[in-house]
Amino acid sequence: MKQVIGKIIYSILTGQDYRIYVLATINKRFVDKVQELTAEIFKYKRRGGDWLENLLEETYRKKGKKNKFKLLWFGGLNEKTVKNMTGGTSKKEVCLDLGKKNIEALKLLLRDFESGEELYQIRVRIRKEREEVELDEVESLFFVNIISAMKLTIQGGAWSEVGKKTEKGLLFAIFQLLKVPNDDYVLIFDEMKRKGLVENREIDAILFNRNKEPLTIELKLLGIGNPEIGDEAFARNVDLFLIDRLTEMMKGESERIGVKVIEFRQEESLEEIYGFFASKGVSCSPPEEMSSKQLEEKISQILGQWRESEEELRVLKKLKELTR
Numbered sequence: 001m002k003q004v005i006g007k008i009i010y011s012i013l014t015g016q017d018y019r020i021y022v023l024a025t026i027n028k029r030f031v032d033k034v035q036e037l038t039a040e041i042f043k044y045k046r047r048g049g050d051w052l053e054n055l056l057e058e059t060y061r062k063k064g065k066k067n068k069f070k071l072l073w074f075g076g077l078n079e080k081t082v083k084n085m086t087g088g089t090s091k092k093e094v095c096l097d098l099g100k101k102n103i104e105a106l107k108l109l110l111r112d113f114e115s116g117e118e119l120y121q122i123r124v125r126i127r128k129e130r131e132e133v134e135l136d137e138v139e140s141l142f143f144v145n146i147i148s149a150m151k152l153t154i155q156g157g158a159w160s161e162v163g164k165k166t167e168k169g170l171l172f173a174i175f176q177l178l179k180v181p182n183d184d185y186v187l188i189f190d191e192m193k194r195k196g197l198v199e200n201r202e203i204d205a206i207l208f209n210r211n212k213e214p215l216t217i218e219l220k221l222l223g224i225g226n227p228e229i230g231d232e233a234f235a236r237n238v239d240l241f242l243i244d245r246l247t248e249m250m251k252g253e254s255e256r257i258g259v260k261v262i263e264f265r266q267e268e269s270l271e272e273i274y275g276f277f278a279s280k281g282v283s284c285s286p287p288e289e290m291s292s293k294q295l296e297e298k299i300s301q302i303l304g305q306w307r308e309s310e311e312e313l314r315v316l317k318k319l320k321e322l323t324r
Contacts, residue, residue, distance in 0.1 A: 001025075001165065006300045008162065009170050012221070012244075013177075013299070014292065015267045026158045033150050037073065041143065042126045045133040052103065052142055060096045068092055069153060075099015076106065076145040078153045106145065110138055167219050169303055171205050176302045178274050179285040184208045203238065209281035215239040221264075240276060 004021050011018035044051035052074065059071045072078055072095050082090045082098055124140040126133050135143055168187055175185050186206040205217040219242045238259060245265045246254075254261040262272050270287045277284045290298065 001162075002303055003300075004162070005166050005169050006296070006303050008166050009173050009303070010296045010299050012166075012170060012264045013173070013270050014295070015265055015269065018221075022159060022162050025162060026155050029154045029158060030151055033154060034147060037070070037146060037150060038126055039128075040070075041135075041146070042128060042133055045126070045135065045139075046131070052139070053100075056096060056099055060092060068095065069150075071095050071099065073146050073149045073153070076102045076142070076149050078149050080156070103142065106141070107138065110141065163221055166221060167204060169306055170221075171217070171219060172306055173299055173302050174270065174273060175207075176305075177270060177287055177298070178277060180207070180277070181283055184283055207277070207282055210283055211281060213281075215280055215282070217242065220244070239280070240273075242273075 004025055008018040008021050010016075011021070040055065041051070044055045047054070056071065056074050059067055059074060068090075069079070071092060072082065072090075075095065075098060077095065077099055079090050082095055085098065086094055121137050122140045122144065123137060124135040124143050126135070171187055184207065188203050188205060203216050204219045207215040207217060209215065216238045217240045218238045221244050237257070241254065241259055241261045243261065243263060245263050246261055251261055260276055262269055262276065266272075274284060274286050
């Protein structure tokens, strides 16, 4: 994952589209999960009987979050759907019950289709070496439903996970590339927000200038299609708002209220960040001249030094000093 994060950060700081790396992560996980789920379906189908019912029941009895996700997928569901249906709960017994009901609903729907006009038939064959099982038309659609539910889960999860992991690493890389002293910044971790150690839950970093005056930084790796994000950041009146891209109207609004916006979707975002830091009296240096390959290697080296747990301890110590 750290290698992918490094490539994403390099792409962001050079104004390139980083989303291809997130998609690559999703596709890799998707292929791995398809193999994993197919192996279980293959095993249960070979046993005979109602393989899907047996698979649901036995998965329900297994412990761990991984098996809970499988229970959801085998029922053609994902956690978000279950929580929306139940008002917020996704306990295993609820997942099992809703999964069975979802399967029955799909069976009824397929019976209605069978009595109507001719439809395309889907039959899935699963082969492992010399052994093979074939799913009938109904079972094959269950298989498609299982894989679809899994894809929805990992797709949403990957964007969120990569985003969270990238944001702190990106800020750390920016501070290191601009040679900001370690004692002059605080990276805000989710745990600190949950514990109420930071009043504004959306602030991602606090930077101190030579006069020890704080500058608040908010970072959003989102595209131009979500202007409300700009409204929220402006309402919080942060000093610096770093974002993938923002509409011209939002940029005009930021100038009016005094929030500095720097977009990453440009070639010299790092230079612009340096210019802002320098104008605010922050101890920093301009980014070094280096080739694309050198920059990518430098970012990889910086991330190699990054230890989130150690950084969190350092930041907690710094916060205690500031709040004495």
